[in-house]
Amino acid sequence: MIESLLIANRGEIARRILRTARRLGVRTIAVHSDVDAGLPFVAEADQAVCIGPAPARESYLDQAKILAAARATGAAAIHPGYGFLSENAEFAEAVVAAGLVWVGAPAAAIRAMGLKDAAKARMIAAGVPVTPGYLGEDQSPERLRAEADAIGYPVLIKAVAGGGGKGMRRVDDASAFADALDSCRREAAASFGDDRVLIEKYILSPRHIEVQVFGDTHGNAVHLFERDCSLQRRHQKVIEEAPAPGMDAETRASVCDAAVRAARAVDYAGAGTIEFIADASDGLRADRIWFMEMNTRLQVEHPVTEAITGTDLVEWQLRVASGEPLPKRQDELSITGWAMEARLYAENPATGFLPSTGPLTHLHLPTDIRVDAGVRQGDAVTPHYDPMIAKLIVHAPNRAAAAAKLAAAAASVQVWPVRTNAAFLARCAGDPDFVGQRIDTGFIERHADRLVPDGHVSDAAVGAAAAVLVRADPTDPWRALTGFRLNAAPDDRVAVSIGGATRIATPVTGGTVAQLGRERVLFADGEAFPFAAPVAGQGGGASAGDGAILSPMPGRIVAVEVAAGDRVTAGQRLVVLEAMKMEQALLSPFDGMVADLSAAPGAQVAEGVLLARIEKDAA
Structure with missing residues (x-):
């Protein structure tokens, strides 16, 4: 077994290789860019060497620096992971030439399979079925177009040296072939330094x-x-x-x-x-x-x-x-x-x-x-x-x-x-x-x-956020009486500022909340929603833009000065809340009608609880 291994990669795959190497008793060496110095794979290796600044061409793609690190640390082998230099035949040869073990494909195999046209020709010779297409040396637009016509549309134009989805164009009919070919060649030349292409039958249900x-x-x-x-x-x-x-x-x-x-x-x-x-x-x-x-x-x-x-x-x-x-x-x-x-x-x-x-x-x-x-x-x-x-x-x-x-x-x-x-x-x-x-x-x-999530916050998520705003812990004395009303059904609805809007919801359990500094974030169904109680409005009360009158803090309602259905004017006193031994009047944000009234004298309420809703007069 190899005694020591330098991992010429980073992040997840470096940690993956480290895990197995450690289990097998192989000494490990990590190489890293300066920006990656604090990542786990660096700390988990037996030894680590900084090989340059953040740009990959100055660190993870710099063959000389990696080989120098291998020599300096006494590494016996190099594992390239995937990406970066993993399919670079020249690097594989340089590793072997330096007297090190290359934990990867032979350079000859990398070269043989690196060019799609040559690889397909080799596969045909080996009896491996290949997609119907054209792999020829004649790269003239006329020949490529003729081959596409013969294969039958739709066809796929692919860069010979391509990969990662680059240098590929689908062509659905002959009239679009010339423009697609030009575009594909430009991208192939820019990405791979090789503008040669091959033509394949495009599979409709691939x-x-x-x-x-x-x-x-x-x-x-x-x-x-x-x-x-x-x-x-x-x-x-x-x-x-x-x-x-x-x-x-x-x-x-x-x-x-x-x-x-x-x-x-x-x-x-x-x-x-x-x-x-x-x-x-x-x-x-x-x-x-x-x-x-x-x-x-x-x-x-x-x-x-x-x-x-x-x-x-x-x-x-x-x-x-x-x-x-x-x-x-x-x-x-x-x-x-x-x-x-x-x-x-x-x-x-x-x-x-x-x-x-x-x-x-x-x-x-x-x-x-x-x-x-x-x-x-x-x-x-x-x-x-x-x-x-x-x-x-x-x-x-x-x-x-x-x-x-x-x-x-x-x-x-x-x-x-x-x-x-x-x-x-x-x-x-x-x-x-x-x-x-x-x-x-x-x-x-x-x-x-x-x-693709559309940004809509589900009712369940809003309810979970509401539960946090009213302090859902049943041992909390403020939460314990939330919604208590004399001679009326309880009302626990709470306004929540979430997803760019104010929503009214009944508190429910669900999701997970993290308090991150001054920010609350609800996690539900793989999404993250920062939320808060709506900001208190002008005029001594908390009001959502839709006319919801909200409790600005935990307290006791000492007076309710309107009834459902009453007409009110902007600035009119609606509810009086006592908190911190002080009374605070909650005022109407505009002219309108009391469409909903949840507040009841003597009730204890938590922050953000809906007390009333004013329906704005039509303009």
């Missing part, structure tokens, strides 16, 4: 199916079954699961065997993923699932495979890199239960999922599931790196149970003041069509109106 493969240096290769990553937003994965819904044994065997052939075709060693696209218009069928590309690294979603197979894929990586054979043969691997993973991001669905940066003043993540997090409460989300806070991973006996467990986990997330996609994830996992396996890669876009 499912994203991928197979986890593993090879060693002794000629062995196995698969660890498939994952479904169809829930995507703008080509970025949102929820991943294993196994794939609707995958029968025959189709699974066909797809997984093809993935192993793909790995063997490039003499693969280590962890890799073969990605397929499936035309699911008639269910999952072996003759409608085609190779897309290979990721020559560990995947973000690897925990769902670990959950259903009972393996530790990072341990497998370390053992294979140490020269050991694969820990298990193919016939020793099987599927148990169902697993799902959701990516919790610091982003605001209400603003088009723009990243949300800032301090994590309050951070509470589920404790009854696996959570791979890169940050703790008190850390910050910066604009320099991917804004993923954590991965929520669940495992259950079946898919329905896993979906319910994931929805509940996402709904329990509490983060403030940074905004997150937790409520969105909860809605996705609990959506009837998702639970019913009616999914494809267009699922989120198609159902965005019901998946």
Whole structure:
């Protein structure tokens, strides 16, 4: 086994690798940018080295600095995690040239699979089914257009060196092809320094199916079954699961065997993923699932495979890199239960999922599931790196149970003041069509109106906030008599300033409230709502803009000077409240009628309780 390991990455994946390395007795070294110095992965490593300022090109992408850190700390191996330098063949070669062990795919395999056109040609030669398309050297617009016409629209133009959803354009008819090609080439050149493209048949009901493969240096290769990553937003994965819904044994065997052939075709060693696209218009069928590309690294979603197979894929990586054979043969691997993973991001669905940066003043993540997090409460989300806070991973006996467990986990997330996609994830996992396996890669876009929170604060959430404002603790003497009325039914309604509006609600239990400095925040269903009692209005009383007259503080009502249905004028005295041995008159905010009256002489009331409502005269 490798004796010491430098982890050339950060955040969640660095902590994930550290966890396994520590269990195996491997000494660990973290490298970090200056802005990441206080993050957990730095503290958890046996040794840490600062390799530069925040910009990734000056730290995590600086090969020379990482190699220098390895030499200075006596590291025996380097694990690149995913992202950054994980699929950089030149870096892999430099690590080996420095006399270190590279815990990743062989440089030759990275190169072979790095260009989509060459990779597909190699897959065709290996008997792996590929999506109908054009991979040729002739990149003239005329030839590309002719090939698209022959394939049949819609088609997908893809950058040969692309990834991450960049350099891709869907074209629905011949008239739009030229403009789409120009746009795709410009983006490909800017993003990858290579404007070459390939043409593929666009699948109208696509499912994203991928197979986890593993090879060693002794000629062995196995698969660890498939994952479904169809829930995507703008080509970025949102929820991943294993196994794939609707995958029968025959189709699974066909797809997984093809993935192993793909790995063997490039003499693969280590962890890799073969990605397929499936035309699911008639269910999952072996003759409608085609190779897309290979990721020559560990995947973000690897925990769902670990959950259903009972393996530790990072341990497998370390053992294979140490020269050991694969820990298990193919016939020793099987599927148990169902697993799902959701990516919790610091982003605001209400603003088009723009990243949300800032301090994590309050951070509470589920404790009854696996959570791979890169940050703790008190850390910050910066604009320099991917804004993923954590991965929520669940495992259950079946898919329905896993979906319910994931929805509940996402709904329990509490983060403030940074905004997150937790409520969105909860809605996705609990959506009837998702639970019913009616999914494809267009699922989120198609159902965005019901998946993306609209900012409305539910009645239950307002009621929970109201309960806090009236001090819901039954031992509180002020709360104990709230709403008490002589010769009348009790009225506990309270005004709450929440979600940009004043709402009237009956206090109810529910949600969780955090007192953060001078701010109260209610957490419910994955969302966060700051709230307060409405600010006292002019004229010696508290009044919501809709004419609600509210108790400005706990006290006793000593006089009620109007009756329901009375006409009143602006400034007219309505109720007299005694608090702190002083009387305070609550006045009408405008001319109108007493439409609702809850106050009763002698009643004890808490802060924010609705005492009366004035209906404003029509202009």
